[in-house]
Amino acid sequence: MNSSSRSDFSCPHDHCFFSDNQQANERRTWIVIGLTIVTMVAEIVSGMVFGSMALLADGWHMASHASAMGLTAAAYFFARKYRDDRRFTFGTGKINDLAGFSSALVLALIALLMAYESVHRLLDPVAIRFNEAIVVAVLGLVVNLVSAFILNENHHHRHGHDHGAECSHQHHDHNLRAAYLHVLADALTSVLAIVALTIGKIWGWAFLDPVMGIVGALVITRWSIGLLGQTGRVLLDYNNDTGLAGQIRDRLESGADTQVEDLHIWRIGPGHHSAIVALRTSSLQNPEDFKQQLCSISSLSHVTVEINPKANQPSGTEGKHSL
Template identity: 55%
Template sequence: MHIQTLDHWQHSHDFSVNQNQAEKNTKIVMLITAATMIAEIVAGTILGSMALLADGWHMATHLAAFGITVFAYRYARQHANDDRYTFGTGKVSVLGGFASAVALAVIAFVMAFESVGRFFQPQAIQFNEAIGVAILGLIVNLVSAWLLQGEHGHSYDHHHGTHGHSHHADHNLRAAYVHVLADALTSVLAIIALFAGKFLGWIWLDAAMGLVGAGVITKWAYHLVSDTGSILLDGGIDQHIKLDILHIIEDDADNCVVDLHVWRVSQQHLSATVSLVTHYPQAPEYYKNLLSHIPSLSHVLIEVNPCHGEPCLDIDHRHNPVSVPLG
């Protein structure tokens, strides 16, 4: 039985990042969106304005997306030390971003469907009222974008071993930000189309701008789904970080890395398992110290296999490290 404390070999698996300010700003944006939505729906009902009603219910879809963002932050914080999650809740925000991206893609599809329909069945437009609604929506979204755009994350610079800045490293916040940008883009395109329809009689431009907006939003949603989906499936790790780990281990003594896996346990934290063969085995802590300058590498497991008899080093492997399994 061990008579010494095990604290030296144990550490927390809470890899979540403090996002209190991002959560606070998202809640403010959520309240602004909710107030605007209620005002537009009430005014549209009283005044009989379809433009106000349509924009009000459109705001409801973004309100739901902001709700996902806030829920993800709260759930990750409340369950950070829950033993049911092997590496904590660091990926909950990524999952929230993925869900919001899917919702954004659905919104783009609905926009495209309605726009195509308007090509074949043009609807009468109350230009002055519709322009006012679009301008109001643009103002609300610009304020919301200002509240959400100030949060930045960090990424590892493999050339200098330092942190660099990466905008919207928080995928949960990035999803909320993209929803705001999508709504702002829709408002801008609507304003252009409405002015063209009012003064030039180009009614068809309203539907055309809807298709343009749907296409741009689909592209944003695709990139967001791709980024978050890759992290959720333990992919998307910078190959340079993997090669850095490989070279650092193999440049020490005659070590030969035979298996290496690197994956994300949160948006800004990496975990790695390294299996190596060597004639001069050291304690696992020795190899962890070799990798300690990589700031994003937060959880490392080392397997050391002593090499007996003939040299284990594969010269071709040392000159072609990419051949090592880099999972």
């Protein structure tokens, strides 16, 4: 349910809380998967034909990369397949956040393996075929830069909405962001490898190759921790969007006789939030009237309002109302 097509929070309503770019993001993911698979096959075949272990190794690395992208694509598929399944209380928007969290764990594991292999190479150096390794690193960099360009979110498409003070990641598609960080991590690895291999070829400093691997592992770990934090907060219904909470309070408490007693807000999809509000008021307005006051908040997609009458409310109107 997008804000552009919603004028109220009427019942019944759909529970489709996807990003406005959900279909486009899924297509972009499949494009990157196709590009990765083509590169993987080319490197494995070339490695077998030319007897290059460097090409073979990078080809199999591309296979793991395609698998990670497959997790992203699978999340989009299942979110779309079960979008109308009422067993998902607030829709399937969080499937993307779950996939993003899982991808962040995979990213952390990759960083750990990189660090382990790099330390092992420092302690037990191996001969490096610099020319072939540089060619593979450059090829990997080109593919990953193209993939990163395809997957990069447009961070400006939401800047015009009405609570700009919130954290920008409130509207991120964390599933797509996880895929983006995967290819960015590979691109960083390729850049560091090119620098280390070039210096190693010219000056014979072969130790720089594993050193750069450790540096890359530390950077990737930092990215992974950041994504784990963002997706983990969403999965635990943590809300740090104080701007949205302030807007809801300001609009509902615009009347002197109405107070927000309890307010719960959580993210249910990229750019979509749900809210449960308990009001104490002497107003004769019903819950639907109060919900109408919130309709212009673009990122608020699902609202429940409970009205608790004040003690001095006129006789015969006591009672609790919710909708």
